[in-house]
Amino acid sequence: MIEPLLPEPLLPETLLTVEGLTKRYGHRLACDSIGFTLDHGEVLAVVGESGSGKSTLLSLIAGEVAADAGSVSYRMRDGATRDLATLSEAERRALMRTDWGFVRQDATQGLRMAVSAGGNVGERLMGVGDRHYGRIRATALDWLARVEIAADRVDDPPTRLSGGMRQRLQIARNLVTAPRLVLMDEPTSGLDVSVQARLLDMIRGLVAELGLAVIIVTHDLAVARLLSHRVLVMRSGRVIETGLTDQVLDDPQAAYTQLLVSSVLAA
Amino acid sequence: MSPQGTVTVSAGTGYNFAYLDEGTKRMIRRAILKAIAIPGYQVPFAAREMPMPYGWGTGGVQVTAAILGAADVLKVIDQGADDTTNAVSIRRFFTATAGVATTTRTAEATVIQTRHRIPEAPLTEGQVLVYQVPIPEPLRFLEPRETETRQLHALAEYGLMHVKLYEDIARHGHIATTYAYPVEVAGRYVMDPSPTPKFDNPKMDDCPALQLFGAGREKRIYAIPPYTQVRSLDFEDHPFRVQRFDRPCALCGAEGVYLDEVILDDAGGRMFVCSDTDHCETRRADGHTGEAA
Secondary structure, three states: OOOOOOOOOOOOOEEEEEEEEEEEEOOEEEEEEEEEEEEOOOEEEEEOOOOOOHHHHHHHHHOOOOOOEEEEEEEOOOOOEEEHHHOOHHHHHHHHHHOEEEEOOOHHHHOOOOOOHHHHHHHHHHHOOOOOHHHHHHHHHHHHHHOOOOHHHOOOOHHHOOHHHHHHHHHHHHHOOOOOEEEEEOOOOOOOHHHHHHHHHHHHHHHHHHOOEEEEEEOOHHHHHHHOOEEEEEEOOEEEEEEEHHHHHHOOOOHHHHHHHHOOOOO | OOOOOOOOEOOOOOOEOOEOOHHHHHHHHHHHHHHHHOOOOOEEOOOOOOOOOOOOOHHHHHHHHHHOOOOOEEEEEEOOEOOOHHHHHHHHHHHHHHOOEEOOOHHHOOEEEEEOOOOOOOOOOOOEEEEEOOOOOOOOOOOOOHHHHHHHHHOOOOHHHHHHHHHHHHHHOOOOOOEOOOEEEOOOEEEOOOOOEHHHHHHHOOOOOEEEEEEOOOOEEEEEOOOOOEEEOOEOOEOOOOOOOOOOOOOOOOOOOOEEEEEOOOOOOEEEEEOOHHHHHHHHHOOOOOOOO
């Protein structure tokens, strides 16, 4: 019997259930009946090479792309489990900007580039009806501090921030409404290694502190090892292996996973 | 109103009454009725080419043409003034094509077409104020996608509008938007009141007159029915405020009106006078004088 890697989860229920999720682009199969469950506070890494369907999977879960088949159910804050396809557009958007976060690979897609850092963080608050400038600004400053952005950058637009700061700003912007589930699409790609390390450290700290459930898509196995509890290995739109992170990375069973693990360069 | 397809040519000009053909007027009237039924909602309409360039009031002119009757008295103002190019040419246009009476007196007019001011004299029931609108979409500079702004309106997701006001305060210490200041109409749609100074925003609220907005290039019509609640957006700790002027009008001594700055010489001489020329003239005729008069 292997010792459980995680402390007993605080809330034993499943937060997210994905069943038979399928998406075709013409004849090409982007995702082929993918299923998994995610518990409260659990971090799941989706790994695989470029074009394996990782990002499509994330878009399907977020409801940004309509699935050809399958379902995504989510336990809402009121405790009821809802099939996300049955939500109205208004409900879906409300869920996305309160209980969910989405950190994009390309910060220009996840941020408003013409709006100051403070405005970017405050947008969700204003979206849920906060109409007190002083309070919004104080919350924005607090969140900038938590993601290690200096307070004097609060009025700078993201165009004047570095790549690493943009990603941290995206994270602050998403976490400001205390979501329970955050989707991350390659949050560290395109950053140099020292900036990556700091960002990962910060994400790990926030995830533990806030008890976030995270689905992180990455091609970098080191990111998966550092952040995630469980790993899903994808290739050509299919899940070819899944399990606890160290189990999959240290003792890969599928041939492709073995190849993937052995492809990592050691510094 | 004559039935669709028939043409009532004004004697001497060769044009149909008020320039547009009857079919077009019916189409515009339908859009206007829909706009009145859904206060603040932008109704698409098939805007026509007008004999004037975009940006000179093609939307306002089409709305005016659609609602004008032979007995109407028309007033046209441009930045508050009755005697500037845009106002004069549109007034002449309708004199020529509709033969309606025109006036510069706010109280005498039944239809007032305006470019970016609301008259100082209170409007009354039965009057119609027609605004010329360059960009009807209040969210345009925050969200460039039309598909997305429509969604935001449909779902009443107006957090983005406050992001703009937040940016103002963050940059200037106060809400620095002074014109085209966004308003919420009847507790539902957020609307761009066209580039009127925010000084005029309170006049839109609970106004006895019908307010119609026409955007020709963007092909949109929207409306505020009489006695409708119009609220300017703001923050709890930064409430909406109108501009204040620290001196009265130099010609008529009026206070609490919107003033224009007039440069007098190249040595820094200037005076501030009523932007509403009719209001100023009426006051002066009544014997009020300012410091420069």
